[in-house]
Amino acid sequence: MTSPLESPMAVTVRVPAKINLELFVGPRGEDGYHSLATVYQAVGIHDEVTAAYHNEWGCSVSGRDADRVPTDESNLALKAARTLAERTGGQDPVHLSIRKEIPVAGGMAGGSADAAAALLACDALWETGLSKDDLDEVAAEIGSDVPFLLHGGTAVGSGRGEVITAVLAKGTYHWVFVPSLDTGLSTPAVYRAFDERMAGMAIEDPTPSATLMSALRAGDPMALAPVLDNDLQPDAIALRPDIGEVIEAAMGFGALAAIVSGSGPTVAVLAESTEGAIDLAVSLTASGVAGDILRATGPVAGAHIIPTTRV
Ligand SMILES: C[C@](O)(CO)[C@H](O)COP(=O)(O)OP(=O)(O)OC[C@H]1O[C@@H](n2ccc(N)nc2=O)[C@H](O)[C@@H]1O
Numbered sequence: 088m089t090s091p092l093e094s095p096m097a098v099t100v101r102v103p104a105k106i107n108l109e110l111f112v113g114p115r116g117e118d119g120y121h122s123l124a125t126v127y128q129a130v131g132i133h134d135e136v137t138a139a140y141h142n143e144w145g146c147s148v149s150g151r152d153a154d155r156v157p158t159d160e161s162n163l164a165l166k167a168a169r170t171l172a173e174r175t176g177g178q179d180p181v182h183l184s185i186r187k188e189i190p191v192a193g194g195m196a197g198g199s200a201d202a203a204a205a206l207l208a209c210d211a212l213w214e215t216g217l218s219k220d221d222l223d224e225v226a227a228e229i230g231s232d233v234p235f236l237l238h239g240g241t242a243v244g245s246g247r248g249e250v251i252t253a254v255l256a257k258g259t260y261h262w263v264f265v266p267s268l269d270t271g272l273s274t275p276a277v278y279r280a281f282d283e284r285m286a287g288m289a290i291e292d293p294t295p296s297a298t299l300m301s302a303l304r305a306g307d308p309m310a311l312a313p314v315l316d317n318d319l320q321p322d323a324i325a326l327r328p329d330i331g332e333v334i335e336a337a338m339g340f341g342a343l344a345a346i347v348s349g350s351g352p353t354v355a356v357l358a359e360s361t362e363g364a365i366d367l368a369v370s371l372t373a374s375g376v377a378g379d380i381l382r383a384t385g386p387v388a389g390a391h392i393i394p395t396t397r398v
């Protein structure tokens with residue numbers, strides 16, 4: 088048995104953002120969710136969530152876009168912690184300190200990432216001993232993207248995006264991200280626009296493309312670039328025409344590819360190398376089309392515990 092002296096008082100988890108290298112959207116089911124065939128990649132932009140025992144449940148948020156993140160019960164990390172506590176028969180309350188780097192409402196799964204981090208942190212703090220499958224199940228209940236953020240790397244998401252299968256991917260990819268200049272996009276609104284555009288058309292259950300898989304196996308960004316694909320891109324651009332301008336500018340500056348990340352509005356720009364990514368970031372900033380640029384490589388690990396205070 089663990090002595091109280093060895094039990095952690097706080098656990099900190101670092102969690103990455105995601106992009107969708109491919110996002111094929113199938114028909115909408117009766118539950119309101121669309122069947123997906125997506126290929127996720129975890130990229131090196133990270134949030135950190137620290138779970139610490141406290142006399143009441145709560146959370147606080149600092150860092151990028153912190154003022155746009157709720158700290159009430161609608162915070163996805165807090166929701167995840169409370170759901171995990173319920174599933175495991177009740178636990179002592181925690182305070183979650185969230186440090187954000189992932190753009191909010193940007194299509195990079197920031198809220199889902201914090202939820203995944205909170206699950207891992209609370210699981211360790213409370214020593215619930217849940218299996219990986221059990222944790223994945225709670226994650227899927229919080230949001231479709233959450234299981235992937237626990238997993239990380241490069242992986243296929245099927246079902247509504249929550250069923251994760253690792254893929255064989257070689258190499259490191261160099262990305263430049265252009266988040267929105269002003270506000271984010273609502274994920275349900277983008278899916279609704281997709282439904283309106285596709286109304287009356289027969290939509291089949293999607294499958295991942297073989298060409299994308301072989302580009303990933305080869306670890307070749309030149310082969311990956313032409314097969315990046317996102318069925319939600321026309322809808323994100325229709326809702327936010329400035330996204331189209333960013334894509335056009337990035338391609339004009341020599342990007343290998345530029346694609347909307349998930350439901351947008353962040354644009355993910357693929358470069359050939361670190362130097363290429365720096366050049367693109369400089370050109371995009373200088374052109375005035377993008378105010379704020381992030382650079383990262385992928386794939387990176389999913390949510391993981393980082394060393395923290397022990398008493
Ligand atoms: C756009 C993506 O980020 C791509 O990975 C995801 O599909 C969205 O994942 P998420 O934000 O974790 O989504 P959830 O929190 O599960 O769902 C939010 C809303 O998105 C829509 N939604 C989500 C997933 C899915 N397969 N079909 C949907 O139609 C639904 O309107 C749902 O009410």
Ligand SMILES: Nc1ncnc2c1ncn2[C@@H]1O[C@H](COP(=O)(O)OP(=O)(O)OP(=O)(O)O)[C@@H](O)[C@H]1O
Binds near residue numbers: 155156194198201
């Ligand atoms: N911990 C959190 N971090 C960020 N946003 C949160 C969080 N909890 C709740 N939210 C709310 O969720 C909304 C969507 O934020 P999020 O950053 O997850 O969007 P997103 O990256 O577009 O998501 P996805 O890519 O999963 O569709 C925000 O507008 C915010 O109000």
